Structure formats: structure tokens, C-alpha cells
Amino acid sequence: QVHLQESGPGLVRPSQTLSLLCTVSGGSISSGGFYWSWIRQHPGKGLEWVGSIDYFGNTYYNPSLKSRLTMSVDTSKNEFSLKMSSVTAADTAVYYCARGILVLRSSNWLLSHFDFWGQGTLVTASS
Amino acid sequence: DIQMTQSPSSLSASVGDRVTITCRASQDVSRYVNWYQQKPGKAPMLLIFTASTLQSGVPSGFSGSGSGTDFTLTISSLQPEDFATYFCQQTYSVPYTFGQGTKLDIK
Numbered sequence: 001q002v003h004l005q006e007s008g009p010g011l012v013r014p015s016q017t018l019s020l021l022c023t024v025s026g027g028s029i030s031s032g033g034f035y036w037s038w039i040r041q042h043p044g045k046g047l048e049w050v051g052s053i054d055y056f057g058n059t060y061y062n063p064s065l066k067s068r069l070t071m072s073v074d075t076s077k078n079e080f081s082l083k084m085s086s087v088t089a090a091d092t093a094v095y096y097c098a099r100g101i102l103v104l105r106s107s108n109w110l111l112s113h114f115d116f117w118g119q120g121t122l123v124t125a126s127s
Numbered sequence: 128d129i130q131m132t133q134s135p136s137s138l139s140a141s142v143g144d145r146v147t148i149t150c151r152a153s154q155d156v157s158r159y160v161n162w163y164q165q166k167p168g169k170a171p172m173l174l175i176f177t178a179s180t181l182q183s184g185v186p187s188g189f190s191g192s193g194s195g196t197d198f199t200l201t202i203s204s205l206q207p208e209d210f211a212t213y214f215c216q217q218t219y220s221v222p223y224t225f226g227q228g229t230k231l232d233i234k
Contacts, residue, residue, distance in 0.1 A: 047163075047171065047214055047225040062222040096170055111218045112177060113161040117170035 002027040004097045004118035012091075012125050018084040022097030022118060029078045030055050035100035035111050036073060036080045040093040041120070048093075052100055052111065053080055087125040094120040129153050129217050133226035139234040144205045148229045150198045150215035159219040162191055162200045165228075166211045174213075175200065205231075 008020035022036070029036060035052035042048070051061040053071040061069045070083040084091060098114040130153035140146050150160065158178040163171035173182045175191035178198060188203045202209055210233055215226040 046227045047216070049223040049225075060221060064222065098170075101176075111223065112159070113173055113216075113218060114163075114171075115173050115176075115182065117172070120170050 002099060002116045004099065004116055006095060006097050006118045006121040008121060008123070010122055010124060012087050012123060013127055014088055014125055015086055018082070018087050018091060018123055018125070020082045020095055020097075020121065020123070021079055022081070023077075023079045024099075025078070027099075028075075029073060029080065030075045033102050033109070035060065035102060037098045037100045037114060038071070038082045039096045039098055039114070039117075041096070042093045050082065050084075050095070054102075089125050091125045092123065094122050096120045128222055129156060129220060129224050131215050131217055131224050131226040133213075133215055133229050135229060136227065137230045137232070139232055140205055141234045142205050142207055146202045146205055146231065148200045148213055148215075148231075150193075150200070150226050152196045152198070152217055152219075155195050156217045156219035158194045159217055160191075160193065160198045161216045161218065162189075163214045163216065164209075164211045165214065171214060 003025045005023045012018045037052040038050040040048050053059045053073050059071050068085045073080040096117050098117040100114050101112045102109040103112040132151045134149050160178050162175040165171040174185050174189050179191045190201045212228045212230045214228050
């Protein structure tokens with residue numbers, strides 16, 4: 001059973017950079033066929049895909065956030081990370097890391113669904 | 128971006144009821160729609176992927192159907208543990224988007 005666990009500061013000052021880490025256990029992040037992903041949920045609201053990374057380090061970002069995002073993967077530690085710069089109150093949310101399953105569609109490996117999720121971590125952007 | 132619109136936004140039902148939640152995509156997403164269940168304070172849990180494939184370990188009372196722009200999630204006989212919020216999601220194109228959610232509570 002794959003387990004994902006988010007970690008990082010729960011409070012970030014506006015204009016600063018949010019940094020989160022997701023540690024994966026029960027499976028290797030170096031196994032092909034997955035997008036390691038971040039999804040966030042604003043308080044009492046719906047879900048928003050933030051971005052994904054494969055174990056090669058190829059990144060796929062939500063265009064609405066792309067200019068502020070950096071994702072990376074550390075296969076030696078079996079973890080991946082998210083950095084979001086210039087945060088505002090609008091970035092206050094529960095951030096989930098998740099494993100995305102890739103399937104072959106029209107000769108390309110593309111995301112199908114998210115099968116395992118971390119428990120989530122609340123990040124508040126406030127002074 | 129592809130908009131996913133769920134209906135209803137909330138629903139009251141009783142144990143044993145058959146419930147259907149619908150999700151409409153703003154453009155054709157083929158069959159690349161997933162359904163998740165979320166309980167308060169918990170992460171979403173995958174129920175159905177690619178419109179109709181039941182995720183391993185999910186009770187058979189859950190089923191999904193649809194293609195193109197219209198999709199449904201059906202719970203054949205509500206159990207007490209099924210009262211939760213349900214989200215649809217499209218993975219046809221980036222950015223992957225979710226519906227706004229349907230909150231299912233006890234009548």
C-alpha cells in the first residue's frame with residue numbers, strides 16, 4: 001500500500017515562498033507510470049490541480065499558477081516537493097500530494113486518475 | 128479550461144435510497160472522468176476512473192457511466208458511510224479540473 005505524507009510550514013507570510021514536501025513510502029517514486037502531484041482545496045471549496053512531476057523531473061503545471069511554481073523530485077529520498085512563490089491570502093488552502101496513474105493514450109503517456117492521496121496539510125498565508 | 132458542473136450541489140437522502148449525481152463537461156472529454164468521495168477532514172478517495180471502472184476495494188454499489196460531456200455516478204443503495212461529498216474530475220486535458228462537489232447528507 002502506497003502512503004504519501006505532506007510536511008512543511010503551516011503559516012507563510014504574504015509575498016514569501018510556500019515550500020512543501022511529500023514523502024512516499026510503500027513504493028518507489030522511481031517506478032515509471034506515475035505523476036507525483038499536488039492538489040489544493042481552499043477552505044470549504046472544491047479541488048484545484050496545482051501541478052505534477054514525473055520521476056525524470058518533467059513538470060506539468062496549472063497554467064494559472066505556472067509562473068509561481070517549482071516542483072522537484074528526489075528519487076534517493078523517495079520524495080517530491082512544491083515551491084510556490086509570492087503567496088497571497090488566496091493561496092490559503094489544504095495542500096494534498098497524490099499519485100497520478102499514467103495510461104497510454106494516442107501514443108502518449110497521459111494522466112488517468114489519482115489513486116493515492118496524502119492526508120493533506122493546511123497552509124495559511126497571513127501576516 | 129474545461130468546466131465540470133455537478134448537479135445537484137447538495138442532496139438529502141435516506142439509507143437504502145438509490146442516488147444519482149450528474150457531471151457535465153463544458154466540452155467533449157471522451158471517457159476521461161473520475162469520481163472521488165471526500166469525508167470531512169479527510170483526503171478525497173478514488174471511487175471510479177475512466178467514467179465507469181470501479182477502483183479496487185470500492186463497494187460494488189457504486190457505479191459510473193457516460194461519455195462525451197455527460198456523466199453520472201450512481202449509488203444503488205445508500206449506506207450510512209456513503210454520506211459525504213462527491214467530486215467529478217476530468218483528465219482529458221490540462222489543467223485537470225474538478226466539479227464543485229455534491230454534498231450528500233442524511234434526510
